[in-house]
Amino acid sequence: MKDVFIVSDNILSPIGTTTTDNFEKLKKSVSGIELHEKKSYSETPFYASLFDDSLMFDNDTKILCFTKFENLIINSIRQALLNDAINIDLKKTLLIISSTKGNIELLENEKYTKELINRISLHTSATKISNYFELKEEPLIISNACISGLLAIITGMRMIQIGKYENVIIAGADVISKFVLSGFQSFQAISKEKCRPFDNERNGINLGEGAATIILSSNKKIGSSIKVAGGSVSNDANHISGPSRTGEELSYAISMAMKNANVSNNNIDFISAHGTGTIYNDEMEGNAFFLQKLQNIPTNSLKGYFGHTLGAAGIIESIISYKSMEQNLILPTLGFQKLGISKPINICTTLNSSIINNCLKTASGFGGCNAAIVMSKN
Amino acid sequence: MILDLNITSSCLIKKDSVYLNGKKLFSYLDTASTNFLLSAYRFFEMNYPKFYKMDNLCKLGWLASEILLKESFVKDKYVPEEIGVVLLNKNSSLNTDLKFYQTINEIPSPSLFVYTLPNIVIGEICIRNNFKGETAFFIFKKFNSEFIQQYVNNLFNNNILQACICGWVEFMDDDYKAVLLLIEKDKSSISKPFTIFNINKMYH
Structure with a gap:
């Protein structure tokens, strides 16, 4: 391929x-x-x-x-x-x-x-x-x-x-x-x-x-040094305007995106979450990351900078994420102070230097849809 | 490896008629499209209270999917993550957008707002059938059989899906049409090869 x-x-x-x-x-x-x-x-x-x-x-x-x-x-x-x-x-x-x-x-x-x-x-x-x-x-x-x-x-x-x-x-x-x-x-x-x-x-x-x-x-x-290495889409089959309670379906999309990219959860260095700031979305995403044993991976949301830009969000946030990969620099999650979801995921709060070879980017939306991509350094 | 996929079922809803695998099952002569959708729902003796809450695009797509799957589809052959839905249309959710827009200066309606996205019809089909695989909604000026064939083939070739509902669901006032195809690997006595020629035949 x-x-x-x-x-x-x-x-x-x-x-x-x-x-x-x-x-x-x-x-x-x-x-x-x-x-x-x-x-x-x-x-x-x-x-x-x-x-x-x-x-x-x-x-x-x-x-x-x-x-x-x-x-x-x-x-x-x-x-x-x-x-x-x-x-x-x-x-x-x-x-x-x-x-x-x-x-x-x-x-x-x-x-x-x-x-x-x-x-x-x-x-x-x-x-x-x-x-x-x-x-x-x-x-x-x-x-x-x-x-x-x-x-x-x-x-x-x-x-x-x-x-x-x-x-x-x-x-x-x-x-x-x-x-x-x-x-x-x-x-x-x-x-x-x-x-x-x-x-x-x-x-x-x-x-x-x-x-x-x-x-x-x-x-x-x-080509630059960064590839789009894999991606996957899934559906919650649960509710048209609320996310899955378990996060299993986003978790499935993440697992398939990693498989598609030929990386395992041990290779993911950074996660750019959807992180909208709603009660249910963020809780669901935390569950999904936890199910994939990604809870210790540095994770951010960029919604505190750009807001939710809807049809542009996935593209804007993917670009910022691979700039983070190029510069080996993880941006803090603006607006975040104290973890408010049930799973202990690792939300970045300061500007961190860290070698990033593989980045996971996720999104979820109305209609129960979930997507995940993996970007990798060549 | 390029697989030879099959259209194992097809449902066409147009001009007040419902066809399953080319056979007309129902027709109802009424000028109002909403009456037609409700009559079809009753004729096929469906029992799904959520239907009444749906907007017209979802009612149309959901009805077509129910009829598409009712005879030959054996869901248990697959796990939920192996079944997907890929749909196209011309005017997105514009029919409901206009209805929601009528409410925004008074009390904006959350129950209408949720339907101002075209992929909600996919969500409704997935909820009904517990399909959890890949889904996607595309906008095209015209029905595009070549794209459908190529996109869905790729999902099978990469082992992403084992069964897929694909097609066109468009609803704009009284101008509506749904063409849904069920794509599977195995042939059946009534299946047809998943070719551009056959897709086009089912659309017209």
Whole structure:
């Protein structure tokens, strides 16, 4: 089976517009999460990591006919393609887009017509983005709740492994709007303070805006030192809006991802958890890590920096994780103070230097879906 | 090794009719799609109270999966982790998104919000049948048999799945269609090879 290398990337978030910018700020514990008083989104103030739209977009007129969601993805992919070391043939490249809600905010700003429905549809965005980059292949679109980003990486990895494509561009984004915020508020899932993953006092998530791009390639010449070595997906078959109580199903996905990557639990040096900050998600994840005997492995959640960026989360967090591998540096879990789950897992609270050869990244979401990937140093 | 997989069952729901393995089992002439879904539920004498809570996309996908599996599927041949679901559609959960959107200026409805993700229909099928294997939801402008065949083949070739429900579930107002295929390794008296040609035949 072909090796799959990560050859370029970008994170576009309220924290920064490049991966390096984001990573350097994370090292200084900079968070994008702030208290917002935005009546058009919510009657009550809320914590979230949101773009300042007036600062965000450049004046490239070509991009003006795109929506905010599409602009985010296009800008992120453009940044990732700027990397001088890569010179990929876009004709042999597959684009995979990951998003939960895409253009849904258009419902709030535009008149409801049949054309609007077509404009909102993710396939319209994907076609426009693909045309912008003059890609030849029909793009793939993954909309699978909070595991969308990891599922996109797993799908991209497999497309290269089976020899179907030499390169895959994986880009994800979600925009926070009243639609999304009011939905999570109706679930009582939004934290009243900055989120506190795995903490005793945790009480919910903060939403975040962001886009991210990972370019994968089988071409070692342009390859970095990090591979996507394996991945797996499972379903809880338990509840549509609550995670498994046991964590057995995420545990299964972790075991299969490790098997796929040809590593055992002894080889995992670092875990980047989903760690949303909700009572049930974090408890379930702790159970899953414990079942795989990973409770002593240094683990963090990045939700305290970016918030939950939905369709971008898996991609943003995978990029930060492999930057951690490159720099052998584990970031602390912002917001965490005292362990508040029943299994004794090892949550990182300080910036730690540690050799990382293999990293496990997990995610879970509505619909009972779980995903895990393993990234390895070549 | 490339395996020769088989379509061991197929269910098509379109234009007020339900077909199992090409045979029409039910039709109901009513202009409203929601009435049709409920009539089909009653006609097949299903008993699953959760059905009433589902949005239309889930009702449609769940019904199709029940009919797909009701005759020939022997679940006990597999462990739950070996059975997966891979679905595609065109408009994601947009039909329910519009309904949820109507509530957000008054009291946003959590029971609608949960259905504003397309993969919830996969969750409902998994809960019903205790399927715990790989699942995925993709958005395509049009039904894409080539992608389905390639993606599902790969899941079998890599020994990730031993059985898979795959296909298309789209619900937008009164424009709805579900085409579900059950893919297994073993042949049966009614099975057909899992080829792009056969997938397309079942869609139309």
